[in-house]
Amino acid sequence: MTRAWGLPLVFLVSGGVLAAGLFSDGSRGPAVAFLLVFVLLAGVNSPLFFPRSTGEREARRRGAADGMPVVFWRPGCVFCVRLRLRLGRAAHRLHWVDIRRDPAAAAAVRAANGGDETVPTVLVDGRPHTNPDPAWVREQLAPRG
Incomplete structure (x- = not known):
């Protein structure tokens, strides 16, 4: 904390x-x-700016249930702030996981990025996307079908 x-x-x-x-x-x-x-x-750069962070396991469960992406982030990351700002109100629909608070999340990010803790890493349909374009992330929020 x-x-x-x-x-x-x-x-x-x-x-x-x-x-x-x-x-x-x-x-x-x-x-x-x-x-x-x-x-x-x-x-x-405070946790207040980002939607409430959940644990890695819970975020994956929720993401699988509602189809929303999971975003791994950490305080102080300018790319995470950029993503958060560009998403605007839509950011609250995603599942945010602070890798500083959850060692399992940090391990998942390292596994997805060749050992590096590169954030934001966004999981869409279980596939990691490192530092994706915010416009692309917004597209992932659209209903599928």
Whole structure:
């Protein structure tokens, strides 16, 4: 749990220190701007930005039941943030698995990517797709038949 919040906390502390230094030098405008940027970075890299993460086993079960893709991700991954942003509200229809919280998920990602923990890795019909185009992932959400 604490690992997922590590990077956001680093952004918050760094932004706070930078803003405090600028504020003490009399640069109030830049201090506020830097603080807002670092708060935004912390938010985007936090678990709050992504739909609730489930375990690898449960996500696969749900994906098989409803036909929705399973997305393996980790906090701090810019490609995961890109996918999440480009999917918009549709992101909540997918099953998200944080590989930092689930060792079985990390092992599944390594198995799919030649030993590397490359994310996002998206499972569609049980087949892994590493860092797919967000438009392609959105197409996978369309009803099949």
